[in-house]
Amino acid sequence: MNIQEAKQEISSALRVYHRRDAAGRPLFPVLRQRPILLMGPPGIGKTAIMAQIAAEQEVGLVAYTMTHHTRQSAVGLPRIERQVFDGVERTVTEYTLSEIIASVYRCMERTGRREGILFIDEINCVSETLAPTMLQFLQNKTFGSHRVPDGWVIVAAGNPEIYNKSARPFDVVTLDRVRRLDVEADCGVWMDYARARGIHAAVLSYLTIRPEDFYRVDRETPSIVTARGWEDLSELIRGYEALDIPLTERQVGEYLQNRETARRFAGYYQLYRKYGTDYGVQDILRGDADRLAAAVEMAGAAAFDERMTVVNLTLDCLNTWFERYERRDGQIARLHEVLSNLKSFWRGRTDCEDLREFIEGQRRSLQEKKRAELPADEVREEWVLDRLERYAVSLFGAHIHDAETAFLFLRDLFERDAAERAALVEEISGQLDRAFDFLERCFGEGQELVQFVSVLTRTERAMAFITRHGSAPYLRWSQALLYREREQELQAACADLLSRGTGTGEEDF
Numbered sequence: 001m002n003i004q005e006a007k008q009e010i011s012s013a014l015r016v017y018h019r020r021d022a023a024g025r026p027l028f029p030v031l032r033q034r035p036i037l038l039m040g041p042p043g044i045g046k047t048a049i050m051a052q053i054a055a056e057q058e059v060g061l062v063a064y065t066m067t068h069h070t071r072q073s074a075v076g077l078p079r080i081e082r083q084v085f086d087g088v089e090r091t092v093t094e095y096t097l098s099e100i101i102a103s104v105y106r107c108m109e110r111t112g113r114r115e116g117i118l119f120i121d122e123i124n125c126v127s128e129t130l131a132p133t134m135l136q137f138l139q140n141k142t143f144g145s146h147r148v149p150d151g152w153v154i155v156a157a158g159n160p161e162i163y164n165k166s167a168r169p170f171d172v173v174t175l176d177r178v179r180r181l182d183v184e185a186d187c188g189v190w191m192d193y194a195r196a197r198g199i200h201a202a203v204l205s206y207l208t209i210r211p212e213d214f215y216r217v218d219r220e221t222p223s224i225v226t227a228r229g230w231e232d233l234s235e236l237i238r239g240y241e242a243l244d245i246p247l248t249e250r251q252v253g254e255y256l257q258n259r260e261t262a263r264r265f266a267g268y269y270q271l272y273r274k275y276g277t278d279y280g281v282q283d284i285l286r287g288d289a290d291r292l293a294a295a296v297e298m299a300g301a302a303a304f305d306e307r308m309t310v311v312n313l314t315l316d317c318l319n320t321w322f323e324r325y326e327r328r329d330g331q332i333a334r335l336h337e338v339l340s341n342l343k344s345f346w347r348g349r350t351d352c353e354d355l356r357e358f359i360e361g362q363r364r365s366l367q368e369k370k371r372a373e374l375p376a377d378e379v380r381e382e383w384v385l386d387r388l389e390r391y392a393v394s395l396f397g398a399h400i401h402d403a404e405t406a407f408l409f410l411r412d413l414f415e416r417d418a419a420e421r422a423a424l425v426e427e428i429s430g431q432l433d434r435a436f437d438f439l440e441r442c443f444g445e446g447q448e449l450v451q452f453v454s455v456l457t458r459t460e461r462a463m464a465f466i467t468r469h470g471s472a473p474y475l476r477w478s479q480a481l482l483y484r485e486r487e488q489e490l491q492a493a494c495a496d497l498l499s500r501g502t503g504t505g506e507e508d509f
Contacts, residue, residue, distance in 0.1 A: 002186035003040075004193075007049040009181055010036055010155060014057055017153050018115050026150070035138050035154035037123075037170075040183030041217055043226025045190070046157045050119045060107045060116025060152075064100055098143035104152055115151035124158035124168050131168060138170075139177050162219065185215035190227050195459050198323070200234040202272045205312035206265055208451070209305055213261045224257040237269070272309060281313045284438050285431040292438060299442035311448050314435050315455055321428045322461040325421075331383050332421050338362060338384055339414060343407055352406035355395065359388050387417070425469055432466075436473035453477045 001009070013036060019027040026033075038046050047063065054061035082089055104118055126134050133143065138156065141148045148154060156178075161169065187207060194204055207214055207230070216225040233255035240247050247269060253262035279298065280291040299310055345358050366381045391413050400406050439449055456462045456474065466474055 001181060001183055002189040003045045003049060003183055004186075004189045006038060006040075006046075006181050006183045007053060010038075010049070011053050011057065013179070014053065014059065014117070014153055018059075018151065030150055033153065034177060034179045035141065035156060037138070037175075037178040037180045038155060038157040038183060039160060039180060040157075041185060041215070041226075042159050043217075043224075043228035044183060044185045044215070045193070045227055046183065047119070047121060050117060050155065054117055058113070060104075060111050060113040061119065062100070062103045062107050062116065063119040063121065064103075065121045098146050101143055101146045101148065104149055108149070114149075116153075118148055118152050118154050120154070120156045122158060123156040124170065126168075135171070135174050138174050185227065187211040187214035190214065190230075192458050194231070194234075195319070195455070196461070197231070199231060200237045201312060201316035201319075202237065202269050203230055203234050205272060205309055205316075206268050208312060209268075209308050210264065213264065216258050216261065222257070225261050229255045229257070268305075271306075272313075275306065275309050276313055279310055279313060281310070281317050281438075285314070285317055285434050287430075287434060292441070295438070296441045307443065307448055308451065310442065311439065311452050314439060315452065315459075318428075318432060318435055318456075319459065319462065321431060322459070322465050325424055325428055325465055326461045327380070328421050328424055330377065330380050331387075332418055334377075334380055335384050335387055335414065335417065338388065339410060342410075346403045346407060349403050351401050352395065352403045353401065355392050355406070359385065359392065362388070425465075428465065429469060429471065432471050433473060436477070449477060450481060453481055 017026075017028050017033045021027055040046060050061060050063060053059075084090075100118070100120075104116070107116060108114060120134075120137075123134055123138075137143055138154070141154060188211070191204060191207060213225065214230070215227065216223050218224075233252065236251065236255065237247060239245075240251075247266070249263055249266035252266045252269070253259065256262045256265060279295045280288070281295070283291040284295055295310075299307060302310070342355075342358055345354075346352065363385055366378070366385070370378070391410050394413060395406055395409055398409065400409055435452075439452055443449060453474065456466070457478065
């Protein structure tokens with residue numbers, strides 16, 4: 001399975017394991033809540049999906065990499081206790097609370113969440129002295145004499161032995177007590193994740209053209225190109241571009257540790273930047289007719305890689321606008337929600353002098369969410385608080401003190417901000433129409449438009465905008481592609497029937 005399928009499997013397991021009856025008792029027996037063992041090559045996102053799952057399901061997360069631990073830190077330190085057995089006092093060895101179990105309790109206390117994920121990475125790469133402890137952990141959900149709290153699901157991850165010399169095979173007894181998920185690298189799935197995460201467009205464009213370079217791991221060479229490497233390289237590129245530092249093959253090779261892949265990407269990155277300048281896609285989407293005519297002429301004589309790069313440059317420009325809309329729409333929606341709360345706060349009051357008190361209450365609420373690690377878009381919340389502060393300055397500067405009049409005043413200010421969002425929608429809609437017109441002029445009805453529409457369809461923020469505000473050319477093209485797919489399926493079915501000889505003849509009998 002790919003990493004997205006593994007994420008869905010783990011999410012479903014959490015939902016099933018966490019079901020409770022009216023009295024709060026688990027509906028799924030704790031004894032049967034098998035730990036999940038996630039096995040796959042390094043750098044494909046096993047750790048990343050844990051944070052995503054915890055955030056989406058609003059549960060706690062405690063993550064440990066076991067190669068950093070000794071037996072003492074995992075199990076606890078021994079101490080001598082005196083106990084009476086059959087009337088005779090004896091000394092026995094007890095253990096302090098495991099550092100890992102203690103971290104689970106600290107997370108519960110800090111966040112107030114009684115359910116969560118205990119994620120143990122590199123579980124099959126521990127030292128020889130710790131290996132029996134890990135087997136006991138998977139089999140019995142305990143570290144030493146201390147049990148993982150109920151409501152916490154164990155997810156362990158490891159690399160197969162072919163990728164790590166330190167990896168140890170699991171015995172049959174252990175495997176019979178876990179849910180094993182074998183995960184493989186999948187470029188298409190990672191690309192959807194990468195678009196949502198804002199991975200640099202040059203990386204996305206390159207992997208669209210050369211998906212075979214997405215993942216390479218050869219322990220003997222060694223040769224290492226992973227999803228983690230591409231994501232980290234993306235951050236480096238952004239940093240270098242911000243400071244106008246040239247990116248060389250050597251720097252690329254520090255992240256993509258395969259000589260040929262590093263060479264190809266470094267060369268492509270230079271071309272990507274050159275095409276960005278030559279075609280001037282940003283100007284075209286803003287309506288520059290002169291740049292449009294020149295770009296159409298260049299694209300007509302371009303090779304495959306260049307044509308696909310033009311498509312990806314167009315997608316990158318649009319995605320910047322979709323991201324801007326997503327951010328502003330979220331800010332306006334949150335501001336509207338907070339102002340609704342303010343209206344309730346003022347209900348029954350005759351003056352608005354306590355607006356400052358309300359704003360401070362919102363600020364304290366954000367700080368509490370951060371301390372409890374509750375989901376909160378901090379940048380959006382800070383924008384809303386800043387807007388409220390500006391509204392307050394305008395309100396008191398107008399010498400308004402009556403609560404009802406004050407709210408009408410604030411509503412007018414809010415409508416001005418909402419009008420800016422409406423103008424942004426109009427701008428993006430125009431750019432989207434011009435993008436389709438540009439690519440149609442360049443490539444007609446070729447595979448470039450198919451790629452363009454397919455990526456838009458798989459990009460969450462693009463579809464959120466199109467679903468809400470519409471796009472006539474997108475609708476036209478998506479319907480045409482759907483018709484083509486059905487036609488191809490029908491042709492394939494007919495060919496299959498003909499190949500099996502289902503006509504009118506002796507072969508029917």
